[in-house]
Amino acid sequence: MSAIRTDPGHNKDHSKSSIEFRAQKGGAMNLILLSETDFTDNSHQKVLIKGRRKEHVMEVFRAVPGDQLKVGLINGLLGTGTVESIDNDKIELTVSLTDPPPPPLPLTLVMALPRPKSLKKSIEVATALGIKKIYIIESWRVEKSYWSSPLLKDANLQAHLMLGLEGAKDTIVPKIVIRNRFKPFVEDELPDISKGTMALVAHPYCQQFCPHAVNRPVTLVIGPEGGFIPFEVELLEKNGFQAVTLGQRILRVENAIPTIAGRLF
Numbered sequence: 001m002s003a004i005r006t007d008p009g010h011n012k013d014h015s016k017s018s019i020e021f022r023a024q025k026g027g028a029m030n031l032i033l034l035s036e037t038d039f040t041d042n043s044h045q046k047v048l049i050k051g052r053r054k055e056h057v058m059e060v061f062r063a064v065p066g067d068q069l070k071v072g073l074i075n076g077l078l079g080t081g082t083v084e085s086i087d088n089d090k091i092e093l094t095v096s097l098t099d100p101p102p103p104p105l106p107l108t109l110v111m112a113l114p115r116p117k118s119l120k121k122s123i124e125v126a127t128a129l130g131i132k133k134i135y136i137i138e139s140w141r142v143e144k145s146y147w148s149s150p151l152l153k154d155a156n157l158q159a160h161l162m163l164g165l166e167g168a169k170d171t172i173v174p175k176i177v178i179r180n181r182f183k184p185f186v187e188d189e190l191p192d193i194s195k196g197t198m199a200l201v202a203h204p205y206c207q208q209f210c211p212h213a214v215n216r217p218v219t220l221v222i223g224p225e226g227g228f229i230p231f232e233v234e235l236l237e238k239n240g241f242q243a244v245t246l247g248q249r250i251l252r253v254e255n256a257i258p259t260i261a262g263r264l265f
Contacts, residue, residue, distance in 0.1 A: 029056045031169040032071045032081065033162060034095070044097070047071075047081065050090045057083075057091055071095050072171040101171045105130035106217040107261060108193060112139035112224040114253045116149045120160050121254035123176070127164025129261050132174045135193070138182045139232060141224040147180060186235050194219035194240060201236045202260060203227055203243040210244040214264050222256055 038047040049057070057063045063083050071081040071093065078101055081093035109131050114122060119136075126134055136152075150156060157176055165171060179185040198214055201221040221236060228236070233243055251259060 028167040029053070029060070030070065031078070031166050031171075032057070032069055033166055033171065034071055034073050036073075040092075045094055046084075047093050047095055048090045049093065054089070054091050058086070063091070069093070070169065071097070072101065072165075072169070073097055074171055075173055076171055077101070078169070078171060102130060102169070104132045104172065105261065105265060106197075107131050107264065108133040108135070108197065108217070108219045109257065110135040110137060110190070110193075110219065110221040111253055111257075112137055112222065112228070113142045113146050114224060115143070115146060116151045118253050119146075119149075119151055122257060123157065123160040124164040124167070125254055126257055127161050127170075127174055128168040129258060130168070130170065131257075131261070132172060133193075134174055134176045135185075136176065136178045137185055138180045139224045140182070140229045141226050152178065182232060183235065186232075186239055190219075190236075191239055199241040201228070201233065201241045201243050202246070202256060203233055204245055204248075204250055206233075206243040206245050208242065208244050210246055210260060210263050212263055218264055220260060220264075222253055222260075225252070 032049065032053055034047055034049075038049060040046045040048055057069065061067070061069065063069065063086070065083050065085060067083045069081045069083065070078070072078040077097035078099040079095055079097035081095040084092040084094055086092075107129075109126055111122065111134070113119065113136050123134070138147075158173075161173055161176070165173065179189070197217040197219045198211070199219050199221075200210070202210070202223065204227055219241075221241060223232070237243060246256070246259060246263075
């Protein structure tokens with residue numbers, strides 16, 4: 001179940017809705033994601049795909065009847081889809097779903113809201129890495145205008161989650177939670193979120209280097225461009241987080257996420 005929430009009560013199940021979303025072309029569709037509404041029979045063997053998925057299959061895969069494609073049911077199993085017929089606006093597949101999705105990465109990501117272009121990339125790369133819990137939070141250095149970006153709308157965030165899943169051949173949709181007040185989130189929610197995990201805050205202006213090859217779950221907090229201000233770092237440390245660095249180089253959020261995840265796991 002995917003949940004993109006601005007408050008604890010807002011929760012949507014996207015596995016039963018259409019996944020014909022507006023998204024930029026050019027992403028690697030290594031997996032054709034299916035939703036429950038794509039199936040045309042009760043046995044879950046026949047599906048119709050349309051829109052961008054149909055276009056990708058025709059223009060990139062250049063599929064013809066009889067070809068087999070990698071498919072996966074949102075929040076379900078992976079398998080193959082055999083092309084049965086191709087029409088002007090749709091493709092019919094016979095699917096067999098038999099394989100589990102890849103295991104999730106044991107990392108909970110908390111990131112200060114970056115600029116919209118960076119947020120798109122960050123969501124896609126975090127999803128591709130197998131991160132299943134993503135918190136987007138406020139910070140003093142976050143531009144106030146970022147909070148009015150259309151990208152923060154449920155459907156737009158969902159689109160970039162799907163792109164990340166398609167590229168990584170995964171089906172389990174991450175949960176995104178949005179919190180636009182820093183101090184209440186850190187004091188009231190973050191201790192429970194990070195309980196039982198290694199709690200780290202990426203901060204370029206500290207002495208402790210990021211640990212390597214840890215064998216336990218991690219809660220990772222990443223700040224905005226320029227990093228957290230001292231008050232925010234101190235509040236995080238007060239609530240059980242250790243500030244760590246990757247060295248002198250300053251990385252954009254979308255680059256810091258895979259760099260740190262690769263070091264930790």
